[in-house]
Amino acid sequence: xxxxxxxxxxxxxxxxxxxxxxxxxxxxxxxxxxxxxxxxxxxxxxxxxxxxxxxxxxxxxxxxxxxxxxxxxxxxxxxxxxxxxxxxxxxxxxxxxxxxxxxxxxxxxxxxxxxxxxxxxxxxxxxxxxxxxxxxxxxxxxxxxxxxxxxxxxxxxxxxxxxxxxxxxxxxxxxxxxxxxxxxxxxxxxxxxxxxxxxxxxxxxxxxxxxxxxxxxxxxxxxxxxxxxxxxxxxxxxxxxxxxxxxxxxxxxxxxxxxxxxxxxxxxxxxxxxxxxxxxxxxxxxxxxxxxxxxxxxxxxxxxxxxxxxxxxxxxxxxxx
Amino acid sequence: xxxxxxxxxxxxxxxxxxxxxxxxxxxxxxxxxxxxxxxxxxxxxxxxxxxxxxxxxxxxxxxxxxxxxxxxxxxxxxxxxxxxxxxxxxxxxxxxxxxxxxxxxxxxxxxxxxxxxxxxxxxxxxxxxxxxxxxxxxxxxxxxxxxxxxxxxxxxxxxxxxxxxxxxxxxxxxxxxxxxxxxxxxxxxxxxxxxxxxxxxxxxxxxxxxxxxxxxxxxxxxxxxxxxxxxxxxxxxxxxxxxxxxxxxxxxxxxxxxxxxxxxxxxxxxxxxxxxxxxxxxxxxxxxxxxxxxxxxxxxxxxxxxxxxxxxxxxxxxxxxxxxxxxxxxxxxxxxxxxxxxxxxxxxxxxxxxxxxxxxxxxxxxxxxxxxxxxxxxxxxxxxxxxxxxxxxxxxxxxxxxxxxxxxxxxxxxxxxxxxxxxxxxx
Numbered sequence: 173x174x175x176x177x178x179x180x181x182x183x184x185x186x187x188x189x190x191x192x193x194x195x196x197x198x199x200x201x202x203x204x205x206x207x208x209x210x211x212x213x214x215x216x217x218x219x220x221x222x223x224x225x226x227x228x229x230x231x232x233x234x235x236x237x238x239x240x241x242x243x244x245x246x247x248x249x250x251x252x253x254x255x256x257x258x259x260x261x262x263x264x265x266x267x268x269x270x271x272x273x274x275x276x277x278x279x280x281x282x283x284x285x286x287x288x289x290x291x292x293x294x295x296x297x298x299x300x301x302x303x304x305x306x307x308x309x310x311x312x313x314x315x316x317x318x319x320x321x322x323x324x325x326x327x328x329x330x331x332x333x334x335x336x337x338x339x340x341x342x343x344x345x346x347x348x349x350x351x352x353x354x355x356x357x358x359x360x361x362x363x364x365x366x367x368x369x370x371x372x373x374x375x376x377x378x379x380x381x382x383x384x385x386x387x388x389x390x391x392x393x394x395x396x397x398x399x400x401x402x403x404x405x406x407x408x409x410x411x412x413x414x415x416x417x418x419x420x421x422x423x424x425x426x427x428x429x430x431x432x433x434x435x436x437x438x439x440x441x442x443x444x445x446x447x448x449x450x451x452x453x454x455x456x457x458x459x460x461x462x463x464x465x466x467x468x469x470x471x472x473x474x475x476x477x478x479x480x481x482x483x484x485x486x487x488x489x490x491x492x493x
Numbered sequence: 494x495x496x497x498x499x500x501x502x503x504x505x506x507x508x509x510x511x512x513x514x515x516x517x518x519x520x521x522x523x524x525x526x527x528x529x530x531x532x533x534x535x536x537x538x539x540x541x542x543x544x545x546x547x548x549x550x551x552x553x554x555x556x557x558x559x560x561x562x563x564x565x566x567x568x569x570x571x572x573x574x575x576x577x578x579x580x581x582x583x584x585x586x587x588x589x590x591x592x593x594x595x596x597x598x599x600x601x602x603x604x605x606x607x608x609x610x611x612x613x614x615x616x617x618x619x620x621x622x623x624x625x626x627x628x629x630x631x632x633x634x635x636x637x638x639x640x641x642x643x644x645x646x647x648x649x650x651x652x653x654x655x656x657x658x659x660x661x662x663x664x665x666x667x668x669x670x671x672x673x674x675x676x677x678x679x680x681x682x683x684x685x686x687x688x689x690x691x692x693x694x695x696x697x698x699x700x701x702x703x704x705x706x707x708x709x710x711x712x713x714x715x716x717x718x719x720x721x722x723x724x725x726x727x728x729x730x731x732x733x734x735x736x737x738x739x740x741x742x743x744x745x746x747x748x749x750x751x752x753x754x755x756x757x758x759x760x761x762x763x764x765x766x767x768x769x770x771x772x773x774x775x776x777x778x779x780x781x782x783x784x785x786x787x788x789x790x791x792x793x794x795x796x797x798x799x800x801x802x803x804x805x806x807x808x809x810x811x812x813x814x815x816x817x818x819x820x821x822x823x824x825x826x827x828x829x830x831x832x833x834x835x836x837x838x839x840x841x842x843x844x845x846x847x848x849x850x851x852x853x854x855x856x857x858x859x860x861x862x863x864x865x866x867x868x869x870x871x872x873x874x875x876x877x878x879x880x881x882x883x884x885x886x887x888x889x890x891x892x893x894x895x896x897x898x899x900x901x902x903x904x905x906x907x908x909x910x911x912x913x914x915x916x917x918x919x920x
Contacts, residue, residue: 193694270807270810270811271811271812272810272811290812292812292813292814292815293695293696293697293766293812293813293814294695294696294697294765294766294812294813294814295812297765297766298766298811298812298813312696313696313697313812313814314696314697315695315696315697316696347693350696353694353696376693378689378690378693379690379693381690381693381694382690382693382694411683
């Protein structure tokens with residue numbers, strides 16, 4: 173319980189969680205410290221607490237999602253909130269209602285937390301200006317996916333004991349990846365050394381300006397890395413050919429033991445999921461129980477989201493409104 | 494009532510003749526009768542004291558979108574006219590991007606008839622290709638014979654080079670001006686802002702400057718083989734300026750324009766996903782913005798346009814990549830352009846030339862000059878008064894200006910068309 177008491181003093185001075193950009197190191201540590209506590213709580217038989225009792229959380233998803241939506245739903249329920257899911261299919265969104273009208277409608281139902289995923293970059297921020305409750309970005313277009321970066325950070329921190337000064341390679345489709353952007357911001361804020369690796373058609377040269385080293389060759393980029401983050405190839409966002417064939421892509425950029433051999437011996441392997449085995453990652457590597465942290469990432473996802481839901485409702489709860 | 498009006502105590506500015514002096518200007522029956530330092534007015538003449546302010550030809554804006562026909566909730570002819578005169582604009586060239594599209598003489602006449610309600614001159618630019626589809630040319634010959642000055646596909650490129658070559662050849666028989674929107678569709682259609690580091694950070698797809706420059710280079714090549722009258726509607730980047738400078742040195746018959754936002758704002762205006770600054774072509778980098786100013790200075794760019802494009806707020810209050818492009822600009826064209834003078838970039842007469850005599854010469858208009866016998870389309874403005882741009886004070890129905898709150902210097906205080914003061918600033 174001593175840890176729980178310590179977390180009562182955590183301060184997260186933000187109304188929403190719209191992105192990693194703009195957060196400070198202490199903000200991120202604050203979330204991760206609290207998430208550590210929830211990770212332990214989630215291992216117990218009784219995973220529930222009642223801190224969000226009476227509060228309403230709406231998950232508004234304009235894009236398909238399994239793990240992120242489930243993870244937010246579980247997080248809310250474990251904290252005692254009433255959680256409602258709304259997806260774009262089979263709702264008024266399909267009838268042509270605009271984002272801001274949907275926002276006003278939902279706002280009128282007085283939710284305390286809105287978890288939003290949208291296929292347009294910036295859409296969640298736009299929506300956040302029209303509602304009174306806390307808004308959590310569950311992924312906006314190719315812009316940011318902050319809780320993914322936070323759960324990745326928690327996973328790394330628990331395995332490696334730190335984030336600062338680690339060398340982290342983010343590999344694959346950087347261009348279309350909101351996960352990559354959020355991770356680049358977060359890892360830089362936390363003092364890690366960030367590399368991105370991928371074909372030049374999927375790694376914009378100017379991504380350097382976000383504070384990363386760019387590599388077009390896997391073995392060069394993976395050399396001496398502590399952490400290897402693979403990204404899903406987002407073919408649904410690609411218009412026209414970015415590489416010739418899946419086979420060529422896998423040969424050049426798919427993570428297998430051969431390419432991994434240049435990384436540090438204890439390099440951990442991560443993937444935000446869903447994985448395309450045989451496209452960006454070799455099945456044997458993905459299933460490597462020692463080096464792959466992919467299942468742990470999912471587990472930490474729930475804990476990180478519980479921490480975010482907790483922190484963003486604190487002021488409201490404390491003021492007793 | 495006398496038909497003489499004397500504008501006295503004015504700083505007369507005529508970019509065409511390089512006139513810049515304190516003096517007086519007399520008009521009679523809507524035409525300029527006399528220009529001089531000291532004019533004795535005929536008895537009974539109306540006398541307007543300009544209080545030492547600047548008097549220049551009414552501005553000519555070569556790129557204005559209207560809501561008529563098809564979208565009068567955006568802007569009516571009267572609104573567009575009101576917005577124009579607030580900005581000292583007395584002639585607007587209307588883009589054919591309407592519903593239905595202005596692509597034949599009947600529709601040109603429809604627009605001209607509707608425009609009679611406005612206080613200013615509307616010059617419709619009909620489409621180059623039917624329905625703006627880029628497939629078949631419109632009746633360029635018949636429309637030219639009926640007085641049409643120029644053709645454009647508005648915010649679409651004539652992308653097919655074979656068709657463009659035929660258009661240039663065909664239009665040259667009628668001395669018709671072809672106004673081209675520069676954008677290779679394959680490079681621009683999926684993009685919604687300038688390609689670069691900011692686009693990467695915001696997670697938005699970019700339009701590279703090459704989309705514009707490639708089309709410009711292609712058209713210059715076609716013009717070298719098949720000389721015609723050609724105007725590049727909007728230039729936004731360094732590479733295009735370099736190409737233009739070289740083409741003009743090679744005596745290619747080409748003129749070019751720039752919209753006010755492209756020399757007064759850069760891509761960072763859309764940071765935070767500001768849809769009101771979403772344009773086509775998009776706002777570019779700061780280097781490109783400075784290059785465009787250099788292009789205005791060295792003569793690569795002949796014309797400044799507002800690019801006035803009213804958009805219903807409903808089409809702007811959506812996620813950035815779903816938002817319509819376009820900003821309004823008639824009211825702010827002169828004020829924002831005068832920043833180039835106040836910031837010591839470009840001499841005053843040179844700036845005004847790009848909104849008066851240059852477009853007049855390109856379009857073969859009699860206005861745009863202070864000359865005896867020319868139409869008395871006049872713009873009287875206070876060069877120095879500072880103020881803050883406020884969309885609430887604008888006449889446009891839609892308020893999609895990217896300049897909301899911008900502190901600026903210089904304001905139109907009176908706009909005259911012929912015998913009539915069509916706008917007078919009141920505090």
